Amino acid sequence: MQFSKSTDYALHALLHLGNASSGHNVGIKELSATLGVSESYLSKIMSKLRQDGIVRAVPGVNGGYELAREAEQITFLDVIQVIEGRQRLFECSNTSSQQHRLLTEEGNPEKDQGSAGKCECLVEKIMTGAEHHLHQYLREHTIQTVLDEAFKRCNQEENKK
Numbered sequence: 001m002q003f004s005k006s007t008d009y010a011l012h013a014l015l016h017l018g019n020a021s022s023g024h025n026v027g028i029k030e031l032s033a034t035l036g037v038s039e040s041y042l043s044k045i046m047s048k049l050r051q052d053g054i055v056r057a058v059p060g061v062n063g064g065y066e067l068a069r070e071a072e073q074i075t076f077l078d079v080i081q082v083i084e085g086r087q088r089l090f091e092c093s094n095t096s097s098q099q100h101r102l103l104t105e106e107g108n109p110e111k112d113q114g115s116a117g118k119c120e121c122l123v124e125k126i127m128t129g130a131e132h133h134l135h136q137y138l139r140e141h142t143i144q145t146v147l148d149e150a151f152k153r154c155n156q157e158e159n160k161k
Contacts, residue, residue, distance in 0.1 A: 007083045009037055010045050011143075014079065015150075017055065018071040018143045027064035045083065052082045072144035077135055089134075090127035 013031055020026050028046065032039040046065055049055045056068040067074065 001089060003080060003084060006045050007080055009035055009042060010049060010079050010083050011076065013042065013046065013065075014049070014054070014067065014071075014074060014143050015146055017065060017067050018074075018147050019150075020066070025058040025062075025064035025066040027062075031065070048082050049079070052078075054078060054082065067143075070144070071147060072142050074143045075139050076141045077138035080138060088128075089131045090124065092121040092124040 012035055016031060016034055017026055028039050028043055031046075032042050035042065046055060046057075050057050050065075050068075053068050054074055055065045058064055058066060
């Protein structure tokens, strides 16, 4: 599994906006120069984030972008789902094979009676569990948690001097 460069740029752009002084929006030229990416490419990314309510566009000559929510309310999962989409990472495509039938819980006498008719492939069960853990981890990390860690590291470096 690999996330696209768009996700990387989106997360870094949000960190830059989160680090901007309160009430100060950041123009696309500044963001583009900071991230080393073209303005047109970054504009498309920012448009997706704006449509999903993560950033707000500030119109005018001195306009730009600012966070639409507090940095602690923007999770990595939010951003990834906006950029990459909200589809499942794994879906069992081998449902008609004999091996699939062996790997389902079809013949399991301990199977919950409430899930009658649903035969979950054991491979899919593991992959779905991994996806849930990944989503939980990404939900626990916000733009603010990264900013806090960066601030802490900067302070530690300053204290060493």
